[in-house]
Amino acid sequence: MPQVPSTRWCPTPEQLMILEEMYRSGVRTPNASQIQQITSHLSFYGKIEGKNVFYWFQNHKARDRQKLRRRLSRQQVQVASASLPPHPPPQFFPHLYQPHNPQFFHQGGGFQEPRQGLDLLRKLETCSSRDEASPSGTSPASIYGCEWAAMIREPNSGESSMCCHSLKTLELFPTKSTGLKEESSTSKSSCSASTN
Amino acid sequence: MPQVPSTRWCPTPEQLMILEEMYRSGVRTPNASQIQQITSHLSFYGKIEGKNVFYWFQNHKARDRQKLRRRLSRQQVQVASASLPPHPPPQFFPHLYQPHNPQFFHQGGGFQEPRQGLDLLRKLETCSSRDEASPSGTSPASIYGCEWAAMIREPNSGESSMCCHSLKTLELFPTKSTGLKEESSTSKSSCSASTN
DNA sequence: GCAAATTAATGATTTATTCAAG
DNA sequence: CTTGAATAAATCATTAATTTGC
Numbered sequence: 001m002p003q004v005p006s007t008r009w010c011p012t013p014e015q016l017m018i019l020e021e022m023y024r025s026g027v028r029t030p031n032a033s034q035i036q037q038i039t040s041h042l043s044f045y046g047k048i049e050g051k052n053v054f055y056w057f058q059n060h061k062a063r064d065r066q067k068l069r070r071r072l073s074r075q076q077v078q079v080a081s082a083s084l085p086p087h088p089p090p091q092f093f094p095h096l097y098q099p100h101n102p103q104f105f106h107q108g109g110g111f112q113e114p115r116q117g118l119d120l121l122r123k124l125e126t127c128s129s130r131d132e133a134s135p136s137g138t139s140p141a142s143i144y145g146c147e148w149a150a151m152i153r154e155p156n157s158g159e160s161s162m163c164c165h166s167l168k169t170l171e172l173f174p175t176k177s178t179g180l181k182e183e184s185s186t187s188k189s190s191c192s193a194s195t196n
Numbered sequence: 197m198p199q200v201p202s203t204r205w206c207p208t209p210e211q212l213m214i215l216e217e218m219y220r221s222g223v224r225t226p227n228a229s230q231i232q233q234i235t236s237h238l239s240f241y242g243k244i245e246g247k248n249v250f251y252w253f254q255n256h257k258a259r260d261r262q263k264l265r266r267r268l269s270r271q272q273v274q275v276a277s278a279s280l281p282p283h284p285p286p287q288f289f290p291h292l293y294q295p296h297n298p299q300f301f302h303q304g305g306g307f308q309e310p311r312q313g314l315d316l317l318r319k320l321e322t323c324s325s326r327d328e329a330s331p332s333g334t335s336p337a338s339i340y341g342c343e344w345a346a347m348i349r350e351p352n353s354g355e356s357s358m359c360c361h362s363l364k365t366l367e368l369f370p371t372k373s374t375g376l377k378e379e380s381s382t383s384k385s386s387c388s389a390s391t392n
Numbered sequence: 393g394c395a396a397a398t399t400a401a402t403g404a405t406t407t408a409t410t411c412a413a414g
Numbered sequence: 415c416t417t418g419a420a421t422a423a424a425t426c427a428t429t430a431a432t433t434t435g436c
Binding site: 393395396400406410413 | 415416417418419420421422424425426427428430431432433434436
């Protein structure tokens with residue numbers, strides 16, 4: 001018997017076919033129960049574990065996003081180079097997100113990812129607009145009492161003079177434009193957004 | 197047409213670079229005037245507000261500490277495991293799979309389902325659906341065994357049977373192995389014989 | 393034709409973000 | 415401010431495609 005039987009799962013064509021079909025149907029992040037069932041089902045076509053299903057969806061989703069992002073990024077670069085905006089608007093990718101397929105696992109009315117961390121970006125910057133219902137210290141509104149809050153309360157005073165960036169402390173940081181990876185301007189900053 | 201201009205700040209690579217450089221230089225908790233200056237400087241590279249800077253340093257500092265703590269913890273674990281096994285490493289949570297964990301009981305209840313993930317993964321590992329046992333020591337999580345299977349069991353959905361491949365929902369994926377459909381979409385179907 | 397060498401895909405891990413609760 | 419939970423992003427690692435010299 002082979003000493004190194006198999007270090008990793010290798011999906012059979014049937015398994016792959018089914019997984020892709022599910023993905024096309026909108027499955028993105030199956031929960032434990034779903035993974036369990038999928039695994040059971042796919043095990044009919046070959047050895048498979050729950051983690052394989054989990055990883056598959058994770059990777060497939062990620063690489064799908066990656067593909068899209070790269071595509072958009074390229075477009076963005078073209079547009080940006082043509083206009084060269086002062087601040088490149090973070091390009092998000094409003095893309096795939098499961099249209100709650102009723103085909104798969106009637107749970108919770110078809111929703112699978114009720115609150116995927118997609119609209120996560122919404123919160124930080126909008127803190128001022130949702131400060132009302134803040135129970136206590138958790139909301140950003142609570143820190144508005146800090147000294148720095150006074151500063152940001154006056155966007156005008158700041159923005160009008162936002163142009164001068166010659167500061168003693170900041171001088172120390174040469175604006176060396178380090179080569180970012182790919183994805184152009186959205187590499188590390190990971191303006192990860194996804195739409196629900 | 198900037199579709200939904202994302203309500204929160206997304207640092208540009210330049211901004212991020214500068215912030216990180218400042219952090220490396222020792223900046224941790226800038227006061228209002230410092231934040232003001234930083235904001236002014238960074239606004240050259242993109243839209244930004246004082247609160248963004250404030251939050252960034254706050255979070256970055258926190259995560260840095262966390263990182264350090266984690267690293268130290270890991271080292272200690274290694275040393276401890278080599279010498280004495282006083283108690284399970286702090287990274288592990290023996291009670292993770294407790295059946296009363298509310299996370300896994302929302303599926304049928306019309307509740308929004310919280311995120312899943314690491315915990316789930318932990319459970320998924322080393323839970324083979326076929327006969328062959330996982331090669332000992334391949335994954336770092338063989339410690340959990342198949343606990344996840346028990347965990348994800350739904351209390352009242354009635355579909356907790358994972359033994360049969362024919363699941364009502366999965367029936368929808370016709371296992372038609374009509375030997376075809378190998379088009380461009382499955383160009384990645386590596387492995388196995390009948391690929392393309 | 394064939395294997396060693398190289399490259400492309402992709403499974404599996406690790407790390408970083410994010411939100412929410414404490 | 416801290417910590418837990420759940421990803422998503424980044425990365426590592428292995429397998430399959432393919433290229434290449436013979």
